[in-house]
Amino acid sequence: SSLHQNEFRSPQNLIVPSASSPVENSLKEPCTTPLSNDTLYSNANSPSDSCVKPLCNAASENKSQGNKGVKYVSSEGDKLECGWGAFTPACLQSFNTPKGVLLFLCVASFLQGMIVNGFINTVITSIERRFDLHSYQSGLIASSYDIAACVCLTFVSYFGGNGHKPRWLGWGVLIMGVGSLVFALPHFTTSPYEVHFSEETGMCSSNQSMQCAESVSILSNYRFVFMLGQFLHGIGATPLYTLGVTYLDENVKSNYSPVYIAVFYTAAILGPAAGYLVGGMFLNIYTEIGKQIDLTPDNTLWVGAWWIGFLGAGAAALLTAIPILGYPRRLPGSQRYIIMRVSEAHQLKDGSHETALDPDFGKTVKDLPRSLLMLLKNPTFIFLCLAGATEATLIAGMSTFGPKFLESQYSLSASEAATLFGYLVVPAGGGGTFLGGFFVNKFKLRCSGIIKLCLLCTVTSLLAVFIFFIHCxxxxxxxxxxxxxxxxxxxxxxxxxxxxxxxxxxxxxxxxxxxxxxxxxxxxxxxxxxxxxxxxxxxxxxxxxxxxxxxxxxxxxxxxxxxxxxxxxxxxxxxxxxxxxxxxxxxxxxxx
Known part of the structure; x- marks a missing residue:
């Protein structure tokens, strides 16, 4: 019948009309809004959402207005059960919710922050000492993550955005876990770290000597293994902060989306804090566990157990990837959140923004240049990207040299500085991100209000930069x-x-x-x-x-x-x- 051909059904059986528009049919047929499990809601009983309009309330609206707000999504063949292939046990379906997705994505973002922004910055000095690396070589190791992210970002966001997002996310977390294991590999492939050091070494006496266990020229070549591990970290983390945020936004009510995203980013910021704390603790353990030595952590020749954190975090990432790979393309009941949203995006004068509503747009490589051109014409997007790049630059510099600044100004040991820096990151980064999402949800801020809030926070934080003019x-x-x-x-x-x-x-x-x-x-x-x-x-x-x-x-x-x-x-x-x-x-x- 015409009713079954022109209305949005349940997510399992969504049919896209090919001839007439939903607005035209709404004048002929009763208006219903689809929910999950083949349940249809009328206009009077449609779910309350500040950013979601009923599918067909357009009796008083014209045809052009109706067509602009509707996004047609085909779900033919989509499987909404949580599982792997044909294995979809009932016990897993309780996690097939936005909160379940948020849980595993938070674990993944926490591990990413702990590995890349925590462990790496904490152990970089120990790696330099153990493998006789120069500062520029350790800088290449740290920057390999950003190089990989830049190379893969366009490809992952473009094709992953039109593909099965949980699979992209799961494989990304899996690759990140492999990268952590690769990063710890040099500890097991080199001879034990041995320094013949006596109590009198370092004192004024004759006939002092100190022997190293392995040729430094050979050890320095392990920088390529570290760079490979960091490169895998960058590849694996790329889908997490692009497709992960999009997947959360698509599967929750729009007024709940800021809270979910804030929790997600809070976990990502708490990760580096945990990395500094746990990494500093591991540095107090000698790298060759169980071996009796005369060195103490205060000695400049001491090398801590830098590799333990990467083994544990890598194994945890591999385990986290398994449930993420089991999620469906779209969560049950999420169709009602993506049928129609009030667009607050920048409207291009040439009308090219309407091209993005075409369900076939963006599925091939030939659409990539046009997509990039549309983004470059969006001033809000461009300035937000510049703001994000500036913020990332500040965070990268502060996370790397912040502990060293505390160490030099307050005469702290490396482990003490790393631990203290972790204590500072927890309330500052985690609390700030969570409060940002709370304020957006509390005061019902839209795009303009969110931008004003960001501007206020940025101007306030600029006042704290004068602390660097005070030094010993x-x-x-x-x-x-x-x-x-x-x-x-x-x-x-x-x-x-x-x-x-x-x-x-x-x-x-x-x-x-x-x-x-x-x-x-x-x-x-x-x-x-x-x-x-x-x-x-x-x-x-x-x-x-x-x-x-x-x-x-x-x-x-x-x-x-x-x-x-x-x-x-x-x-x-x-x-x-x-x-x-x-x-x-x-x-x-x-x-x-």
């Missing part, structure tokens, strides 16, 4: 910035050796700076001419004896904390030169 002064280093006799040293004549340490046979491989009562920092205790040391209070305090390079200092012991990179001596006792970590200035600067 750099201390002069003997043999680097000035001579041992406190005279100015030319840049071209760097020399760490002086008369007071010429017989010490100091090793440049051991960088553990200390500072004397003359307010001059020394490359190490050896270059300061210290011959002996005594440890008290469970290793927390160390006395360096006979500081021969400090002028007018009587013989005695210097007390210092060797884990701090900057310290100052009062008389012959050395204490850290830091802003007090318990003071108001410390926590206020961290807040900013």
């Amino acid at each position: 002064p750099n201390m002069p280093m003997a043999g680097v910035t000035q001579m041992y006799d406190q005279s100015i040293l030319l840049e071209s004549s760097l020399n760490l050796t002086a008369a007071c340490n010429t017989e010490c046979d100091c090793l440049r491989e051991i960088y553990s700076p200390v500072c004397g009562s003359d307010n001059i920092m020394y490359y190490s205790a050896c270059y300061a001419g210290c011959k002996k040391k005594s440890v008290l209070d469970s290793g927390k305090k160390v006395w360096f004896e006979e500081p021969r390079c400090e002028p007018s200092l009587p013989p005695g012991c210097l007390c210092l904390f060797p884990r701090f990179t900057t310290s100052v001596a009062v008389s012959w006792r050395m204490i850290p030169l830091v802003l007090p970590k318990e003071g108001l200035s410390f926590w206020f600067s961290c807040f900013l």
Whole structure:
């Protein structure tokens, strides 16, 4: 009958009219709105949604207005059960809901943030030390993720947007898990990390030596394995933040969509926080687990168990990909949310935006240039992309160098700085993202209101940038910035050796700076001419004896904390030169 040919049925049996428009038929037939399970709702009982109009209430509307708002979606052959192929057990259907999808996507985004923005930034120094990498090489490792994302972004978003989104998402998470396992692979393919280090190494004594277990030229080649792992991370994470957000938006009511997306991004921001905390904890474990060594985490030759986090996160990603692959192309009952939405997008004067409503548009490669041209003509989209790129630049720089900034300014160890930075990210990133979605839903903000909210938050955050103008002064280093006799040293004549340490046979491989009562920092205790040391209070305090390079200092012991990179001596006792970590200035600067 004409009724069955011209109305939207259930998602399982949706039929697209080919001849007459829904508006024309609405004048002839009763108006109904489809729900799941072959249930039809009339106009009077249609679900309440601020962005969804009834399918046919257009008796008073003209034909052109009706055609502009309708998106025709074919669902012939779509399977709406959750499962893998013919295996669709009933127990899994309870997860076949928007909340179930949100759960697994949050786990995936959490793992991605923990791996890429947490573990990588935490262990990069340990990897440099273990595999003898230069800074530019470790920079290439970190940037391999962005290179892969840029290469795959257009392809994934274009074809994945018209394909089976859960399958694209599942395979992406699977590839990301494989990338984590590849990143941890060099630990198992190299010989054990061994450093022949004695208690007297680093002190002023003759006949010092330190041996490495493997040729550094061979170890540095493992940077290509790390780059491959990061490249796989980038490929796998590309669908997550493009198709994942779209899949959530398509399957929930439009006024609930900001909350779902906010929860999704909150999980993504909490991931790096967990990565810093867990990664810092693993760095306190020696990389060769179970091996007895003389090194401590405070020693510059220490290499922590950087690889454990990647193994655990990679295995978790592989397990998370399994349920995501089982979701259908569209969730049951979601058709009523995508039939008709009030469009707030930029309307092009040439009317090309109406081309995007064609169900056949975007299914072939030849439509890609036209799609890109349509996006470039959308000023709102362009400026949002520029804002996102700027924000990503700031986040990338802050996540990489933020812990190092805390470490240098407050004389924290690497693990302490990473842990503290994780504590700062949790309330700032996670809370801010969640509150953003809450405000959008609470005040019913539309596109213009959301943009104004973003502008307000951005202007407010700019005020905090002035904290970087407050910093501790750099201390002069003997043999680097000035001579041992406190005279100015030319840049071209760097020399760490002086008369007071010429017989010490100091090793440049051991960088553990200390500072004397003359307010001059020394490359190490050896270059300061210290011959002996005594440890008290469970290793927390160390006395360096006979500081021969400090002028007018009587013989005695210097007390210092060797884990701090900057310290100052009062008389012959050395204490850290830091802003007090318990003071108001410390926590206020961290807040900013």
